[in-house]
Amino acid sequence: ADYQWPLQPYDALEDFIYEGARPDGSSMGNLVRPCKLRSGTNTTVAAEWVRLVYHDTATHNVSDGTGGLDGSIFFETNRDENSGMGMNNTLSDLSAFPSKHISRADVIAIAAVWSVATCGGPIIPLRGGRIDANVAGPYGVPNASDPIESLTSNFAKQGFNVSEMIQLVACGHTLGGVRSTDFPTVVPPAADPTKAVFDLFDNTQQFDNVIVTQYLQSTTLDPLVVMNQSMASDLRVFGSDGNVTMRSMSTAESFAQTCTTIFDKMLNTVPSTVTLTDEINLQSVKVSNVQLTVADTELQFQASVRLQLSSNTTNVKMYWCDRYGPAADCNGGLKRFAAPGGSATVSSPTSEAMGVSLKKYQFVVPINATQSISKFWFMIDYGNGTIITADNNGANYVVSQDDVLWVPTMSKAQSVLTGQIGWYIVAAVKSTNTPERVYIDCFGRATSNYIAVNATYNLALNNSLPARAGYNFYSGTATDEFGVTMQFDLYSVAANGTAQVDADRQATLIGVALADESTVNSTTSGTLGGAAGASSTRRLGRAEARWGVGAALGVAGVWTLSRFI
Numbered sequence: 281a282d283y284q285w286p287l288q289p290y291d292a293l294e295d296f297i298y299e300g301a302r303p304d305g306s307s308m309g310n311l312v313r314p315c316k317l318r319s320g321t322n323t324t325v326a327a328e329w330v331r332l333v334y335h336d337t338a339t340h341n342v343s344d345g346t347g348g349l350d351g352s353i354f355f356e357t358n359r360d361e362n363s364g365m366g367m368n369n370t371l372s373d374l375s376a377f378p379s380k381h382i383s384r385a386d387v388i389a390i391a392a393v394w395s396v397a398t399c400g401g402p403i404i405p406l407r408g409g410r411i412d413a414n415v416a417g418p419y420g421v422p423n424a425s426d427p428i429e430s431l432t433s434n435f436a437k438q439g440f441n442v443s444e445m446i447q448l449v450a451c452g453h454t455l456g457g458v459r460s461t462d463f464p465t466v467v468p469p470a471a472d473p474t475k476a477v478f479d480l481f482d483n484t485q486q487f488d489n490v491i492v493t494q495y496l497q498s499t500t501l502d503p504l505v506v507m508n509q510s511m512a513s514d515l516r517v518f519g520s521d522g523n524v525t526m527r528s529m530s531t532a533e534s535f536a537q538t539c540t541t542i543f544d545k546m547l548n549t550v551p552s553t554v555t556l557t558d559e560i561n562l563q564s565v566k567v568s569n570v571q572l573t574v575a576d577t578e579l580q581f582q583a584s585v586r587l588q589l590s591s592n593t594t595n596v597k598m599y600w601c602d603r604y605g606p607a608a609d610c611n612g613g614l615k616r617f618a619a620p621g622g623s624a625t626v627s628s629p630t631s632e633a634m635g636v637s638l639k640k641y642q643f644v645v646p647i648n649a650t651q652s653i654s655k656f657w658f659m660i661d662y663g664n665g666t667i668i669t670a671d672n673n674g675a676n677y678v679v680s681q682d683d684v685l686w687v688p689t690m691s692k693a694q695s696v697l698t699g700q701i702g703w704y705i706v707a708a709v710k711s712t713n714t715p716e717r718v719y720i721d722c723f724g725r726a727t728s729n730y731i732a733v734n735a736t737y738n739l740a741l742n743n744s745l746p747a748r749a750g751y752n753f754y755s756g757t758a759t760d761e762f763g764v765t766m767q768f769d770l771y772s773v774a775a776n777g778t779a780q781v782d783a784d785r786q787a788t789l790i791g792v793a794l795a796d797e798s799t800v801n802s803t804t805s806g807t808l809g810g811a812a813g814a815s816s817t818r819r820l821g822r823a824e825a826r827w828g829v830g831a832a833l834g835v836a837g838v839w840t841l842s843r844f845i
């Protein structure tokens with residue numbers, strides 16, 4: 281309830297966890313759901329992802345606080361202890377999603393939460409803020425041939441006592457199984473040894489208690505119990521406390537509860553130098569992709585708002601105040617407003633499992649450059665009697681400046697222009713300003729060597745791009761390999777040192793189609809909206825959170841025309 285936009289890394293994490301996709305709509309969630317089989321195998325993508333998460337965590341040393349879920353696994357897959365096709369499959373699945381505010385290690389944690397959720401398991405709470413290691417960490421993943429004493433002391437080193445060890449292994453091994461190509465001494469190879477034989481740990485692909493019940497009933501198929509006894513680590517682990525822990529987690533409910541707690545602990549097993557964020561909870565109103573820019577002969581303002589629908593007759597309008605002129609800051613009560621130009625259903629494995637219905641509305645409106653825009657807010661009619669003003673807890677959504685603006689429509693991936701790596705970036709700077717320096721501070725994490733890159737580049741006045749709407753254009757190229765999720769802060773610095781910034785711009789949005797521009801209306805009626813100075817009416821209750829599952833499988837990026845107005 282205390283959330284206020286903008287807030288990083290919360291904003292980026294919340295969008296990703298509940299929408300399942302990058303801001304450009306490229307979906308990581310769709311790689312894993314609905315509890316998808318990995319093509320050419322008899323295991324799930326979820327199983328491969330969860331194994332990788334544990335192998336990253338397993339190098340934690342609780343006594344010196346080193347290792348843990350830090351993304352070092354990206355540099356460790358050539359190790360015997362991380363053998364298996366599933367590891368490399370997972371790296372390639374996850375590699376295009378880390379971004380400035382979502383570390384590789386956070387992406388790995390999110391992968392675990394989605395994997396469990398999409399295979400019918402519980403919703404594991406999630407925190408962000410993990411810090412990436414840029415080199416391989418220590419060895420230390422347990423081996424199926426280890427005696428129980430070494431397994432126990434290995435888990436103790438990671439911070440898990442005997443019953444936690446049993447819980448963690450049982451919750452992990454409810455997914456997936458063992459393949460002959462990876463562990464031929466456990467699962468005998470087929471006649472053609474290049475064809476993998478898969479022996480699942482239990483006979484469901486779901487994240488369920490069958491791994492426990494079949495073990496307790498001695499009907500288990502778990503290859504790490506029933507096959508090669510020198511490799512029977514699950515047998516040794518599960519029985520290591522006389523089956524007390526396994527019995528305690530044998531019902532569907534106790535299994536789900538136990539796994540929630542122990543996976544939460546696994547995901548929070550991070551180097552002691554890392555401070556995690558609070559849990560990232562779903563916001564009922566979430567603003568994103570805000571951009572004031574120059575389009576044709578006017579300014580153009582873009583913003584998206586994601587709502588948790590209560591009915592399919594939800595109606596939302598964006599309101600805003602001028603920045604300059606007689607109605608500046610809604611002086612005289614003059615507000616402008618528009619209907620969305622399009623909307624798209626969004627969902628992730630987590631929001632789908634929660635049964636919430638999320639819709640993102642995009643607003644694209646022309647802004648008279650002499651009036652500009654100072655702040656905006658939304659009026660939402662949920663169609664069930666609840667009408668609210670979403671005004672960022674009374675603070676409104678503030679457009680902090682209009683001196684320097686990114687122009688995504690004129691910017692390009694360098695590969696499009698010259699075949700070279702990097703990004704060609706165009707900025708609009710108000711013609712009345714004579715900045716001493718215009719530059720971009722770029723950050724990329726989805727790089728081919730997985731190592732984050734941070735660098736600044738100057739932009740120069742570009743006279744081949746004629747001034748428009750009172751703005752001159754500056755351009756320059758970020759020439760390092762930043763990857764697709766490159767983000768940058770765009771600065772304009774005056775001679776006296778004053779800097780204006782268009783912060784957190786996202787290169788992935790270049791070339792992404794926008795909704796149509798909406799018609800702008802204005803009104804002096806109504807007192808709603810903190811911008812008019814009136815106290816705001818807010819009823820952001822739980823009431824709107826109860827709509828059914830709906831067909832929450834849409835892909836973001838396709839803006840369908842909304843039907844109202």
Ligand code: HEM
Nearest residue numbers: 323327331334364366423424448452456457458459462513
């Ligand atoms: C005593 C500790 C452990 C040992 C010795 C062990 C061993 C193994 C082995 C040999 C495989 C087969 C991999 C392959 O064929 O590619 C496997 C798969 C798997 N492990 Fe573990 N594991 C242990 C603990 C864990 C834990 C704690 C988790 C997660 C919390 C986990 C999650 C998984 C998953 C999900 C798979 C299936 C992967 C797939 O189907 O592709 N394991 N494990």
